[in-house]
Amino acid sequence: MNPQKQGWLDRVPLFCYPKGIDMAQNKSDSTFLKRIWQFFTAVKLTVVLLVLLAATSIIGTVIPQNASPAFYFHNYGESLYKLFSVLNVFDMYNSWWFLALLGLLAVNIVVCSIDRLKSTWKIIFPEKIPFKPQRYRKMKNKTVFETNEDLEKVLPAFKEVLGKKFSFVSENPTDHGVGLYAEKGRWTRIGVYVVHSSILLLLIGALIGGIMGISGTMRLDEGEKGSAISLSGQHQHHDIGFSIKCNSFDVSFYDTGMPEEFRSNLSIIKDGKEVLSSDILVNQPLSFEGYNIYQSSYGTSAAENLELKIQNPKSGMVYTKQVKKGESIKLPEGGGTFELTGFDPNYSFRGHAVGEAFTGILRKGGESEGKQIVLPVKFPTFDRMRRGDLVLSVKDYEKTYYTGLQVAKDPGVPYVYIGFILMIAGCFITFFMSHQSVLVEVNHKNNPGCEVSVAGTANRNSQSMNLKIEKLVSKLKESISS
Amino acid sequence: MTSSLLLSVTTFVYAAASVFYIGAWSFNKKVLSRVGLIVLVAGFIMNTAGILLRWVESYKIGYGHAPFSNMYESLVFFSWTVCLLYLFVEYKYKEKIVGVFATPLIFLAIAYASLAPGMESEITPLIPALKSNWLIAHVITCFLGYAGFAVAFGFSVMYLVRPETTKQNGLATKLPYPGVIDELTYQMVVFGFLFLTIGIITGAVWANSAWGTYWSWDPKETWSLITWFIYATLLHLRMMRGWNGKRIAWVSIVGFMAVLFTYFGVNYFLSGLHSYA
Ligand code: HEM
Numbered sequence: 001m002n003p004q005k006q007g008w009l010d011r012v013p014l015f016c017y018p019k020g021i022d023m024a025q026n027k028s029d030s031t032f033l034k035r036i037w038q039f040f041t042a043v044k045l046t047v048v049l050l051v052l053l054a055a056t057s058i059i060g061t062v063i064p065q066n067a068s069p070a071f072y073f074h075n076y077g078e079s080l081y082k083l084f085s086v087l088n089v090f091d092m093y094n095s096w097w098f099l100a101l102l103g104l105l106a107v108n109i110v111v112c113s114i115d116r117l118k119s120t121w122k123i124i125f126p127e128k129i130p131f132k133p134q135r136y137r138k139m140k141n142k143t144v145f146e147t148n149e150d151l152e153k154v155l156p157a158f159k160e161v162l163g164k165k166f167s168f169v170s171e172n173p174t175d176h177g178v179g180l181y182a183e184k185g186r187w188t189r190i191g192v193y194v195v196h197s198s199i200l201l202l203l204i205g206a207l208i209g210g211i212m213g214i215s216g217t218m219r220l221d222e223g224e225k226g227s228a229i230s231l232s233g234q235h236q237h238h239d240i241g242f243s244i245k246c247n248s249f250d251v252s253f254y255d256t257g258m259p260e261e262f263r264s265n266l267s268i269i270k271d272g273k274e275v276l277s278s279d280i281l282v283n284q285p286l287s288f289e290g291y292n293i294y295q296s297s298y299g300t301s302a303a304e305n306l307e308l309k310i311q312n313p314k315s316g317m318v319y320t321k322q323v324k325k326g327e328s329i330k331l332p333e334g335g336g337t338f339e340l341t342g343f344d345p346n347y348s349f350r351g352h353a354v355g356e357a358f359t360g361i362l363r364k365g366g367e368s369e370g371k372q373i374v375l376p377v378k379f380p381t382f383d384r385m386r387r388g389d390l391v392l393s394v395k396d397y398e399k400t401y402y403t404g405l406q407v408a409k410d411p412g413v414p415y416v417y418i419g420f421i422l423m424i425a426g427c428f429i430t431f432f433m434s435h436q437s438v439l440v441e442v443n444h445k446n447n448p449g450c451e452v453s454v455a456g457t458a459n460r461n462s463q464s465m466n467l468k469i470e471k472l473v474s475k476l477k478e479s480i481s482s
Numbered sequence: 483m484t485s486s487l488l489l490s491v492t493t494f495v496y497a498a499a500s501v502f503y504i505g506a507w508s509f510n511k512k513v514l515s516r517v518g519l520i521v522l523v524a525g526f527i528m529n530t531a532g533i534l535l536r537w538v539e540s541y542k543i544g545y546g547h548a549p550f551s552n553m554y555e556s557l558v559f560f561s562w563t564v565c566l567l568y569l570f571v572e573y574k575y576k577e578k579i580v581g582v583f584a585t586p587l588i589f590l591a592i593a594y595a596s597l598a599p600g601m602e603s604e605i606t607p608l609i610p611a612l613k614s615n616w617l618i619a620h621v622i623t624c625f626l627g628y629a630g631f632a633v634a635f636g637f638s639v640m641y642l643v644r645p646e647t648t649k650q651n652g653l654a655t656k657l658p659y660p661g662v663i664d665e666l667t668y669q670m671v672v673f674g675f676l677f678l679t680i681g682i683i684t685g686a687v688w689a690n691s692a693w694g695t696y697w698s699w700d701p702k703e704t705w706s707l708i709t710w711f712i713y714a715t716l717l718h719l720r721m722m723r724g725w726n727g728k729r730i731a732w733v734s735i736v737g738f739m740a741v742l743f744t745y746f747g748v749n750y751f752l753s754g755l756h757s758y759a
Contacts, residue, residue, distance in 0.1 A: 043722040047715055054711035054740075061701040061748070093699045206697075215694060254545070254607040261610055282610040283692045294694045408694035416696060420683045427679055431672045463665050 040111035049105050056101070060092045094210075106203050109196045117193070124189050131172045133179050135457075136439035141466045142455035143473045149480050150448045151177055157479040158440055158452075165472070166438070176443040177450065183437035189459065191429030194422050201419030209412030214238060218405045220246035221301045225269060229407045240291055240407060243269040247277070249401040251298060262298050264403040280405075290409045297404030300345040306358055307396040308338070309380070312389065320395055335390045336364040347376060354379060358394060434460040438472065452476065485536035486596075486603050489558055492532055493596050495525035496561065496589040503581040515578040522585060526565045529592070533562060536605065545607040550621040553749070554603045557595035559621070560745075563629035564588045567673070571633065577662065584636035616688030624681030624706075628741055630674025631713070635738035637667040638731035664726050667734055675713045682706055705744040712737045 039045065063084075064071070072090060073081050088095035136142070147154060155171070158180055162169045166182035173179075216229030216238060225245035228237040244266055251262040261281065268276040268288050280286045285294040310319040310331060319332045328339040339361045347357035354376040363370035373392065376382050380393035438456035445451040454473050458465040502518030505511070536549040536558075549555045565588045568581060595603075641663045685703070690696040697703065716733045719725040725733075 043718055046718055047723070050711045050715045050718070054708045054715070057704050057708050057711070060699060061704045065699065256607060258607055259610060260607065261613070283614040283616075285691065285694065292694050294692065296693065406694045410695070413690065413696065417687070420687070424676075424680055424683065427676050431676055 037111060037115075040108050041115045043112075045108050046105070046112075049101055049108065053101055053105070056092070056098065059089060063089055063092075065093070066091055102203060106200060109200060113193055113196055120189055120193070124186055129168060129170065129181075129183070131170060131179065131181050133172075133174060133181075133439055133441065136441075136455040137453075139455040139457065141469045142453055143469060144451060144453040145473065145477065146445065146449060146451050147477075147480060148446075148449045151442050151444060151450045154442060154450065154452070154480050155180070158442070158476055161472075161475050161479050162438070162440065165475075166436075174441065174443075176441075178442050180440040180442070181437065182440070183435070185433055185435045188429050188433040189435055191426050191433065194426030195430060196426075198419045198422035198426055201415050201422065205412035205415030205417075205419060207412065208415060209410040213408070213410040213412060215406070215408040215410070217296070218244065218407055219402050220244065220405065221402045222246055222249050222400050224402075225267075241270075242289065244293065244405065244407075245269055245274075246403050249298060249403045251401065262295060262403075264295055264298075264405070266293065266405075290411065292408055294406040294408070295403065296406040298401050299404065300356060300399050301402040302400045303343040303356070303358070304398045304400065306340055306394065309393045309395040310335075311391045311393070313384070313391055314389075331362075331390060333390065335388075336362060338362055338392065339370075341372075347374065349374065349376070354382075358397075360392075362388075362392075430460075434458040434465075436465060436468070438469070440476065485532050485539055488528060488535060489532040489592065490596050492525055492528040492561075493589065493592045495521060495528060496565075496585070496592060499525055499581075500585040500589045503579075503585045507579050507582045512578065515581070518581065518585070519572065519578070522565065522581070522588075523569065525588075526562070526569065529558070529562045529565065533558060540605045543605055545605060547608045547613075548618050548621075549605075550617065551608055551612060552602055552606065554595050556621070556625070557591050560625055560628060560632075561588050561592040561595075563625045564591065564632050567626070567629045567633050567670075571666065571670070575662075575666065577666070580637065580640065580663070580666065582636075583639045584633050587632050587636060611692055614688055614692060616684055616691065620681060620684040620688055623677050623684055627674045627676075627678030627681050628745065630670045630672075630677060631709075631734075631738050631741045634667050634670035634674060634734050637663050637670060638734040638738075641667065641731040642728060642735075660727065664730065667731060668720060668726075671713060671716060671734060671737075675710075675717065678706065678710055678713070682710060702744065702748045705740065705748050709737060709740040709744050712740050 067090065069081075069090075072084060076084065084090060087097065092098055155178060159169060159171070162180060162182040165184075167184040169180060169182040171178060171180055214229075214231070216231040218226050218229045220226055223246065225243045227241070227243040228239050230236070231238055245268075247265040247267055249262070249264045252260045254260045263279050263281050265279050266277070266286060267274050268286075276286075276288060278286050280293060280295045282295050285292045287293075304325060306323050306325075308321045308323055308329075310321060311317070312333060317333075321329055321331075323329045323338065323340045325340050325343070328337050330336075331338055340358060341361055342359045344357050344359065345355075347354050347359075349357075355378050357374050357376040359372065359374055361370040362373050371386075373383060373386060375392055375394050377394050377397075381391070383392045436456065436458040438454065441453045443451045443453075454469055454476065456465055456469050456472070499518050499522035502514050502521055506513075506515035506518055533549055536555070540547055540549065550559060564584070568584045568588065572578065572581065641660060644660060644663070682703075685706075686696040689698065712733070716730065716737060719733065720730055
């Protein structure tokens with residue numbers, strides 16, 4: 001493409017009048033449509049849109065997205081809150097104006113491609129590959145050398161060299177001899193269209209996902225099953241049409257205490273029958289009927305069979321006792337009874353989260369009321385604060401976990417993935433391949449002998465074409481020297 | 483020899499290489515740039531060994547993962563990729579002095595890794611979300627992209643530093659012809675763009691296999707897309723509007739600022755899924 005030299009105002013799409021359109025005709029409909037069409041063929045529009053997208057995308061990385069209205073009201077004040085609501089800044093990547101920018105981009109690409117495709121098509125699939133020697137005779141990289149061999153002798157050698165490097169070679173008579181024209185990579189001109197259609201596919205895929213996709217979470221205790229997911233960002237449930245059962249859940253830890261791996265064994269139950277059973281890990285989801293089921297989190301849902309450590313701080317005596325939930329046991333040394341009433345995976349003591357904790361009731365003698373006590377798992381000395389005769393703490397217990405699943409269906413994904421592949425392929429073709437052509441003219445000169453001139457061009461990367469011409473010249477010389 | 487010691491030594495070797503390149507430029511001595519190249523290659527070998535050694539060490543500890551999992555490791559790898567790309571450019575284009583502004587970047591990245599306060603250089607275990615082969619594909623491609631943009635940035639600065647009038651003396655005139663630098667900048671942007679594209683795509687595919695959504699507008703994702711938009715703008719300006727020289731150099735510098743923000747800024751100023759590296 002030739003760079004158009006224009007003034008600053010002409011670079012702003014709104015001020016750019018398409019060439020060849022008479023201003024007086026503006027009122028007629030066809031000209032109006034034509035102007036809209038021209039507006040969308042402008043690469044200036046592309047540039048403006050890309051810059052706007054880049055600039056506005058920043059907003060959503062600075063202002064937290066999809067938080068509660070109260071949060072925004074509190075943090076930004078009333079007037080900004082109103083402005084943000086109108087512009088939907090709280091969910092800006094789904095706001096009307098952001099989607100409109102993406103839509104304009106799509107129209108831009110479609111219109112531009114249609115506009116150019118006709119002429120590009122003719123270039124890519126010509127009826128006959130044209131022979132235009134004049135173009136090459138003026139080229140800067142033209143290299144001329146002479147040889148003592150006759151034209152008839154060098155031609156076959158040259159053709160062989162060219163045939164190895166190019167996919168097409170033609171021999172054309174000229175005024176002073178013969179012009180050998182060779183080219184390759186005509187098809188690479190399609191690369192740009194591949195890139196641009198990949199962008200359309202991505203947008204289509206995202207649109208399909210946005211309309212028909214569904215995503216939510218499901219929390220299942222070990223042994224539990226469920227068929228409803230809580231939709232992300234809303235207080236709604238959706239029935240997925242089959243049940244998921246969590247048979248078991250396992251988590252392993254590094255010695256640092258960080259989770260190493262967590263794994264749920266799930267069964268899919270459809271119409272009362274178990275149809276599938278499989279383990280899932282964080283990076284290994286399970287697919288069923290278009291839904292993907294991902295391992296996303298876990299937690300402790302309940303604890304059973306507490307092993308209690310009972311200590312007399314004065315005498316140093318230590319006892320251990322088993323207790324089940326709801327059960328009451330006798331404490332040693334006539335310390336009364338202990339009833340295990342509950343378990344809280346995240347107990348809060350005076351506003352501090354102390355993690356997992358058991359709760360129970362301690363009764364002395366014949367008391368019926370008793371005293372509520374807390375036994376945090378991580379703090380074995382916690383019960384000392386009570387200043388009782390006996391100090392209770394948690395020695396061991398059996399946990400049951402719940403597994404947090406992400407359940408999602410996105411029918412747009414195949415389009416997006418094809419878009420990804422086309423985008424990479426198209427970029428590669430556009431950046432690293434080109435339509436290259438050379439003209440090797442062999443003219444009668446001296447007798448015997450002839451003059452050879454070599455010139456070439458490429459639709460991209462003309463710099464490397466100059467190097468290629470240099471190499472070709474030495475190859476040609478080589479081919480006739482032996 | 484531990485990997486962190488080896489990598490600290492690498493920092494000094496890279497520092498020496500930068501000094502030689504700058505010296506070659508300042509005193510217009512070809513010999514110095516040749517020495518610079520040798521030192522740079524030595525640094526590169528040590529950098530490579532350091533990364534491999536760290537990989538082995540992580541298996542010995544029992545965590546067993548590729549060394550791309552935190553800021554320290556990513557900076558070391560960033561130096562490595564920029565160095566690799568620069569060596570390739572010098573080899574392919576046979577332009578010696580172009581390392582003046584690129585080699586200091588190699589040094590700065592690894593120096594930041596070794597010296598910045600609060601930089602965790604311990605080998606830590608991987609959280610379950612990072613246990614995926616996509617991690618390796620994603621990190622390598624993203625960093626090749628960043629490396630392309632970093633070298634392009636070096637060339638752009640060089641282009642702008644060079645005065646337009648060709649006086650015979652003065653530092654800047656010893657740089658290669660502006661047309662060559664301009665072309666090199668463009669080539670590096672194209673290289674970076676291809677790999678950033680693949681990097682974003684591998685990240686999306688990975689996210690889809692781990693979390694069930696290929697795009698969630700997390701700040702790091704969004705910033706990499708912003709970076710992508712900026713360089714896409716650059717490409718269109720150049721291919722369709724015929725921009726080159728100074729104007730392209732400025733756009734490339736703006737693009738690299740976006741790269742830096744994507745890489746560091748997001749971690750320090752914004753929060754999201756990517757806060758580990
Ligand atoms: C971000 C989304 C993009 C949009 C909205 C966009 C839009 C456009 C438009 C409207 C044109 C002019 C019309 C045409 O020649 O078909 C164009 C041209 C072009 N674009 Fe893009 N483009 C995008 C991404 C890319 C990418 C990623 C590449 C890199 C491979 C690219 C490479 C090109 C090239 C090489 C041309 C010139 C075509 C020619 O020589 O005829 N575009 N783009």
